[in-house]
Amino acid sequence: MRGSGDITVALTGNPNAGKSSLFNAITGAHQRVGNFPGVTIEKLEGYTDFQGRRITVVDLPGTYSLTPYSPEEIVTRRYIIDEKPDVVVNVVEGANLERNLLLTMQLMEMEVDLLVALNMIDEVEERGISIDVKQLQKLLGSHIVPTSARQKRGIEALLGHILGIADGRIEIDKNKIAFSLEVEQAVEKIAALLSHERELDGKNHRWLAIKLLENDREVYQEVQKYPVWVKVELALQEAITECERMHRTDPEVLITEDRHAFIRGAMQECVVTPHAGKASLTDYIDMVVLNRVLGLPVFFVVVWSIFQMTFTLGAPLTTGLEFLFGLAGKWLTPLLPDPLVRSILVDGVLAGVGGVVVFLPNIVLLFVGLSFLEASGYMARAAFVIDKVMHRFGLHGKSFIPMVTGFGCSIPAIMATRTLKNRADRLATIMAIPFMSCGAKLPLYVLLAGAFFPPATAANVMFGIYLLGICVGLWTAWMLKSTVLKSDSEPFVMELPPYRWPTFASVLFQARMKALMYLKKAGTLILAAVMLIWAASNFPHSREIDARLTREKASIEASPAAPEAKAAKLGEAATRAQADQLEYSIAGRGGKLLEPVIRPLGFDWRIGIALVTGLAAKEVVVSTLGTIFSIGHAGHGAVDLSSILRNDPGFSQATALSLMVFTLLYIPCVASIGVMKKEVGAWKPVLAYTGYVLLVAWVASFLTYRIALLML
Amino acid sequence: MKLSELHVGDRAEVSALGSEPIIRRRLMDLGLIRGTVLKVLRVAPLGDPVEIVYKGLYLTLRKTEAEEIGVNLIESCKASSGRGRRMRAMMRFGRAS
Numbered sequence: 021m022r023g024s025g026d027i028t029v030a031l032t033g034n035p036n037a038g039k040s041s042l043f044n045a046i047t048g049a050h051q052r053v054g055n056f057p058g059v060t061i062e063k064l065e066g067y068t069d070f071q072g073r074r075i076t077v078v079d080l081p082g083t084y085s086l087t088p089y090s091p092e093e094i095v096t097r098r099y100i101i102d103e104k105p106d107v108v109v110n111v112v113e114g115a116n117l118e119r120n121l122l123l124t125m126q127l128m129e130m131e132v133d134l135l136v137a138l139n140m141i142d143e144v145e146e147r148g149i150s151i152d153v154k155q156l157q158k159l160l161g162s163h164i165v166p167t168s169a170r171q172k173r174g175i176e177a178l179l180g181h182i183l184g185i186a187d188g189r190i191e192i193d194k195n196k197i198a199f200s201l202e203v204e205q206a207v208e209k210i211a212a213l214l215s216h217e218r219e220l221d222g223k224n225h226r227w228l229a230i231k232l233l234e235n236d237r238e239v240y241q242e243v244q245k246y247p248v249w250v251k252v253e254l255a256l257q258e259a260i261t262e263c264e265r266m267h268r269t270d271p272e273v274l275i276t277e278d279r280h281a282f283i284r285g286a287m288q289e290c291v292v293t294p295h296a297g298k299a300s301l302t303d304y305i306d307m308v309v310l311n312r313v314l315g316l317p318v319f320f321v322v323v324w325s326i327f328q329m330t331f332t333l334g335a336p337l338t339t340g341l342e343f344l345f346g347l348a349g350k351w352l353t354p355l356l357p358d359p360l361v362r363s364i365l366v367d368g369v370l371a372g373v374g375g376v377v378v379f380l381p382n383i384v385l386l387f388v389g390l391s392f393l394e395a396s397g398y399m400a401r402a403a404f405v406i407d408k409v410m411h412r413f414g415l416h417g418k419s420f421i422p423m424v425t426g427f428g429c430s431i432p433a434i435m436a437t438r439t440l441k442n443r444a445d446r447l448a449t450i451m452a453i454p455f456m457s458c459g460a461k462l463p464l465y466v467l468l469a470g471a472f473f474p475p476a477t478a479a480n481v482m483f484g485i486y487l488l489g490i491c492v493g494l495w496t497a498w499m500l501k502s503t504v505l506k507s508d509s510e511p512f513v514m515e516l517p518p519y520r521w522p523t524f525a526s527v528l529f530q531a532r533m534k535a536l537m538y539l540k541k542a543g544t545l546i547l548a549a550v551m552l553i554w555a556a557s558n559f560p561h562s563r564e565i566d567a568r569l570t571r572e573k574a575s576i577e578a579s580p581a582a583p584e585a586k587a588a589k590l591g592e593a594a595t596r597a598q599a600d601q602l603e604y605s606i607a608g609r610g611g612k613l614l615e616p617v618i619r620p621l622g623f624d625w626r627i628g629i630a631l632v633t634g635l636a637a638k639e640v641v642v643s644t645l646g647t648i649f650s651i652g653h654a655g656h657g658a659v660d661l662s663s664i665l666r667n668d669p670g671f672s673q674a675t676a677l678s679l680m681v682f683t684l685l686y687i688p689c690v691a692s693i694g695v696m697k698k699e700v701g702a703w704k705p706v707l708a709y710t711g712y713v714l715l716v717a718w719v720a721s722f723l724t725y726r727i728a729l730l731m732l
Numbered sequence: 733m734k735l736s737e738l739h740v741g742d743r744a745e746v747s748a749l750g751s752e753p754i755i756r757r758r759l760m761d762l763g764l765i766r767g768t769v770l771k772v773l774r775v776a777p778l779g780d781p782v783e784i785v786y787k788g789l790y791l792t793l794r795k796t797e798a799e800e801i802g803v804n805l806i807e808s809c810k811a812s813s814g815r816g817r818r819m820r821a822m823m824r825f826g827r828a829s
Contacts, residue, residue, distance in 0.1 A: 085761035089754055119763045119789055235753070269766075273749065276760040302790075306774075315777035404792045408780035411794065417781075511755040511797050512781060515762065516790040 026074045027186045028103070032096060032127065033111030034120050035082035036397075036517040038139045040064075041169035041526055042111055043079040046179070051529075061095050062438075062533075070179040078105065084119075086126045088238040090441065090510075097238075100132055106186040108132045109178070114144035114151065114166070117291055121283045124160060125197060129227055133185050133192055134162040137178055141166040152290040159286045161193040170523060196226070199278045202266055206233060206259035210252055217248040232256060233271040302397075302518040309401060319405045322398065323424055330386040331428040331459065337381035345374035363558065372550040375637060376543045379431050379691065383538055384531045386425060386432040390439065391530035393421075395522030399439060400514055407512065413494045414501025416440055416512065419449040423493070426456030427486075430692040434699055435534060444505040448497040450699055451709055454688040455493030457486050460638035464683050467642055468676040471662035481677070489684050492716060538695070545697065549690035553636040557607040565604065569597040599648050607632045621682060621721040622675040622729075631682070637689045674728035678721045685717035733805060735772075735784070736798035741809030743771045750800030759801070763787055769806065 033039040044051075047066025064079035080099055081092035088094055100108060110127055112120035127134050138144075144151065157164050165181050167174035184190035198204055210229035214220050220228070220243075231239040232252065243249055263271045309318050349366045356362040393399045403417030410419050418440050425433035433453045440446040457465075465485055469478035572593040576586055602608050611628030618628055626648045634641035646661050649668060665671045687693070687710050697706045738744055746768045749756045763786070764770070770786035781792045 085757075087757050087761065089757055116788055118787055122761065122763065273756075273760070273765070277765050280763065280765050310774060310776070310783070312775070312777050400792075404776050404781050404783065405778070407794070408776060408778040411780065511752075511758055512792070512794040513755065513758045513762065513797055514781075514792050516783065516792055518790075 026076060027107065027182065028076045028078065028105045029107045029109055029182055030100060030103075030105040031077060031079045031109050031111060032100075032123065033082060033137075033139075034084055034113065034123060035515070037082070037111045037113040037120060038169050039082055039111045040079065041523060042137060042139060042167060043077060044523075044526055044529060045169045045172055045175055046075075047077055061091060064533075068179070071183060073183060075179060075182060078103075083123065085123060086130075087234075088236055091443065092441065094238070100127075100130060106133065107135055107182050109135045109137055109182070111137045111139050114138050114140050115147060115149060117151070118283055118287050121160075121286065122279060125279045125282065128160065128162070128197065129230055131224055131227065134160075135178070135181055135185055136160065136162055136164040137174075138164050138166045140168060140170070141173065142168045142171055148294045150292045156286060156290040159289070163190060163192070197279065197282050200267070200274055202259065202262045203233065203271055203274055203278065206255060206262070206271065210255050210259075213248055213251050213255060214243070217246050219246055220248075230275065233259060234275055235270075235272050300518065305519050306401070306516075309398070310404065315405045319402055322393070322402065323421060326386070326389040326393070326421065327424060327428060329389050330382050330425065330432065334381040334385050338378050341378050341381065342374065345370060345377070367558070368551050368554045371554065372547045375550045375691065376539070376546045379429065379538070380535060382429055383432045383435065384535050386436060387531040387534040388527055390421070390436055391527045392522055394439065395520065395526060397517045397519045400516050403514065404516065411512070413498040415448060415452075415497050416442065416445040419445060419452075419497075422449055423453055423456055426453040426458065426493075429458050429460070430454050430456070430688055431538075431695050434692065434695045435538065437699065442510040444501065445510070447700065447705070448500045448505055450696060451500060452493035452497040454692055454696075454713070455489045455496065455685065457489040457684055458638065460689070461683055463639060463642045465680055467645075467662055468665070468680055471666050472671075472673045472676040481680070485680050485684055488681065488720070492685060492720070496712075496716075545694035546691045549694060550636050553607070553633060553690065555606075556610070557602060557605050557633050559605060562601060562604045565597050565600045569593060572597075595647065602629060602644070602648060617718075620725070621718065622672070622678045622725040623682075624670045626670065627675075627679060631686065634683070635687060635690055637691070638683065641683055673732045674725050677728050678725035681724045682717050682721040685713060685720055687713055687717075733803060734799050735770075735801035735803050736782075736795045738772045738803065738805070739809055740772050740774055742805060743769065743807040744803035744805050745769050746801060747804050748802035750802070752800055755797055755800050762791060763789060764791070764801075770803075 031039055031043055043064060043066065047068050050068065051064060051066035061081055065076065066079075067074055067076045069075070078099070080096045083090070083093045083096050086093050086097045088097075099105070108127060110124050112124060124134075124136060138151070138153070153164050153166065163181055163185070165174055165178045167178055169175075181190060185192065199207065207226060207229045210232060211225040214223075214225040214228055228239055228243065232243065233256065243252060259271050263269060263274050267274055308314055349370055352366055352370065353362060356365060390399075393402070399418065399421075402421065405417070406420045407417030410417050419437070422433045422436040422439070425436055430453050433456070434450050437446045437449045437453075440449060465482045469481045473481055573590060576589045576593065579586070581589070603612075608625075608629050610632045611630075612625040614628040614632070615623075615625040618631075623631075627645070629648060630641045630644040633644045642661075645665070649661065649664050665676075688696070693706060693710070696709075697703060700706055733744075735744070735746075746764060746766055748766065749759055749764070759765075768786050770784045773783040773785050773790070775782050776792075781794050782798060783790060783792045785791070
């Protein structure tokens with residue numbers, strides 16, 4: 021129904037045309053984020069109420085064109101064709117009209133109800149560019165509304181036009197661009213052929229014909245299904261021969277050149293740009309930032325600042341959150357008299373929720389930093405500076421920052437790979453990240469290196485561990501990109517956008533979106549997994565051990581020893597009971613079951629248990645070792661874990677090295693696995709990856725152990 | 733000649749876009765078509781991607797992609813000998829005037 025009811029609007033535009041800022045300016049706080057079906061491309065949806073009507077706005081991904089080569093472009097195209105939004109708003113950057121209009125032309129060819137938002141009009145005025153909007157409207161055949169998302173200008177007018185178009189009050193003159201003679205003839209011929217195919221009724225035949233001439237594989241697949249294809253193919257062949265003969269090129273190039281010719285004409289007619297004599301601010305900044313000598317130092321300072329901001333600034337917040345959860349546990353404990361319920365709620369649920377939430381400060385801080393880098397324009401430059409190194413390993417320059425972030429925590433790092441547009445690059449980067457040794461693994465290195473090596477060597481050992489992680493990670497990426505992900509390789513052709521000062525609101529918006537996404541999408545999965553591991557380390561529960569503890573307690577209480585000695589003995593009994601319970605549980609049995617497999621690495625079943633519980637979080641490896649190795653030691657004066665381990669017959673320097681290597685390389689924590697699954701979009705690759713890391717960890721630890729036995 | 737053979741500061745006109753369909757498509761979508769006049773702005777600190785500028789657009793591409801682009805040299809940067817030019821490119825503080 022025209023004239024009433026709700027309206028759906030799709031926002032399209034080039035990257036950096038200010039599409040997201042406009043989306044924010046229109047929808048304000050009414051936004052939600054989702055994914056397009058089948059791909060991990062964010063779909064932002066929001067709404068606004070205008071003149072009593074609800075206008076739903078869908079922010080489509082930023083694209084330069086509508087080819088079927090990138091997922092963003094496919095998503096945009098499919099959305100426009102399949103969902104048929106009432107109005108398609110094309111956001112163009114006023115100061116860079118010429119290149120923005122290419123997308124506009126392709127939208128015109130789709131014959132959608134198009135409205136052009138001439139965005140960043142403030143910048144146009146500032147630079148003294150004059151645009152003859154009326155004439156441009158005539159040429160494009162669609163209305164143009166000047167807007168400035170930053171200054172919130174033109175938003176009302178834009179909404180008014182959207183209503184007008186949706187209600188049919190504003191006429192859109194769907195101008196057809198005439199191509200070169202040969203192309204035009206072929207387009208008409210093929211369109212006529214297609215119109216005879218009943219299955220294609222209601223489709224835009226002219227558009228299909230243009231796309232066929234452009235060698236568009238999606239449209240090819242669609243049309244090939246029908247009998248009319250035989251004739252169409254013949255016509256296509258003819259057109260290719262004709263274009264080759266007349267223009268020494270194929271129809272695809274010719275069509276693009278015709279679009280550009282039309283745009284150039286429109287530009288000459290409608291736009292006057294003052295002579296750009298002096299270099300822009302961007303030029304001056306790049307002289308320093310991309311300078312051959314200063315480029316790398318600047319880059320490393322930026323990366324270092326992002327890392328420091330995320331983890332150093334995040335550390336007190338994380339500690340604070342942990343403290344709050346501890347407090348909540350303490351407060352809850354006396355309210356729950358039943359020990360089983362208490363254990364489930366406090367140690368299971370509360371700890372599980374805590375395990376999800378502790379990552380939030382890092383995620384928010386990292387994405388404040390990253391969206392600042394992205395929106396300011398530096399991210400593309402960072403990729404430019406470091407690309408050569410990353411390319412060696414089959415990666416993209418943009419892989420660098422997520423990988424470095426991995427040294428802090430894999431979870432925000434994996435989420436940060438969204439900045440990579442190409443799926444193959446993203447997958448390879450995601451799978452390299454867990455090898456960048458995260459902060460949670462550090463306590464184990466400190467413990468083992470400190471316990472088994474003199475201080476001078478300990479630092480070298482730890483450095484070696486980190487280095488090993490980097491090598492294995494890069495090797496993994498290189499291997500993936502040269503085998504399974506080889507075919508998907510994308511050319512490195514990247515625009516360096518002009519520097520802009522990002523708006524505060526959009527930076528916060530990005531961070532908030534990422535935080536919500538993490539909580540909603542990965543949070544539940546992580547919570548379930550953490551609780552599962554908790555259950556595995558607590559069940560089945562042995563009543564016998566409980567009973568023994570009670571008996572021991574009673575006998576200690578009854579003995580005539582001094583209060584301090586009693587307390588020590590009580591503590592010892594409790595620890596022993598705890599360790600025995602752990603041994604009795606599923607996790608403990610799993611550890612014992614694992615023994616034959618991990619024996620060659622120098623691990624006994626106790627280390628096996630620590631590795632199993634360590635799946636919940638890597639810090640847990642140390643605390644489990646603490647519980648399980650303390651048995652029988654508490655009374656002998658050796659109280660700290662490092663000396664206990666040193667004196668344990670099951671532990672040697674070789675075991676310590678082997679365990680460090682194994683912890684570095686084996687399955688990442690369940691939280692990372694959860695986020696990884698969300699970002700990859702399927703379980704299969706994640707499970708295959710898990711198998712791969714186990715294999716790598718086993719082989720590397722085996723070699724470490726054997727070599728260490730020979731040498732030490 | 734190929735785009736990859738140009739030096740920092742050179743101006744050239746695009747004459748052909750190679751045969752690799754994806755690269756060709758990407759370049760065309762970014763407005764790099766036959767007849768476009770471009771200038772080589774700089775090389776990344778480590779020597780690979782190069783940055784070119786045309787029609788107000790700053791584009792970076794790897795040497796492997798630059799090899800796909802055929803160009804006609806319009807104006808060479810002024811240094812005469814190969815070595816001097818390299819030195820100038822090395823020492824240049826940002827873009828050529």
